[in-house]
Amino acid sequence: MTTAAARRWLMCRPTYFAVTYRINPWMDPTAPYDNGLAVAQWETLRQTFLGLGHTVELIEPVPGLPDMVFAANGATVVDGKVLGVQFRDAERADEAPAYKAWFERAGFDVTDPKHTNEGEGDILLAGDVLLAGTGFRTSHAAHAQTQEVFGRPVITLQLVDPAYYHLDTALCVLDEKNIAYLPSAFSPGSQAVLRRMFPDAVIATAADAAVLGLNAVSDGRTVVLPAQATDLAAALRAAGYETIGIDLSELRKAGGGPKCCTLEVRA
């Protein structure tokens, strides 16, 4: 465990949140959802981040883009460099220029992606290196571009379970040195890589992952995770972290949790 530094996070209010299409197994367009409750749950997450002393910036939501609340998919930002995104699914394609414009207005140069790349959903900074998922969304070719853009080693991890379609649904970076993850979401070779790199990792149970418990946001000291992931919260506390549980049950109907709603801006 390391000390918490103040973070700068970008979020998008779920004003137009809805479940109207199905691009991952969590989404059921025939099931009811409550937009007002989604906004209220998201607001609790934002207030929690502010209460921890972090900076939260907001991007204006765009009508007709119900998944835009999942800001993690808007870019990858490391060392002040921004790599833009290219979504696999047409339903989310128009989010890419919206996020790009936000970063340009904020004074960043944005490198355009050459391949399918869903940002921090699949590309996570862990200490000095980037962990990159592939198998469902972000293409393997995007990992090579990511390494070129950031000049940091990129470790490719193969995702194998459709329920854990983005890396950030199966793995959480806790601090510079450690992670939590669900081994069965990864291929045997990728599990071996994770064991080698993170021998002291917190191992999540299937039940923790099934409530998107690993879709958590850590500032190095406090881990903000779905309230329903009670075993994972206990394991994190045993490992020395503080935990705050947040109920994001409405956003889970789209396959997202706290981390999906949060994009780190590393200037």
Ligand code: ARG
């Ligand atoms: N409905 C969205 C999708 O399937 C959820 C995205 C969740 N974001 C994430 N970073 N895992 O694309």
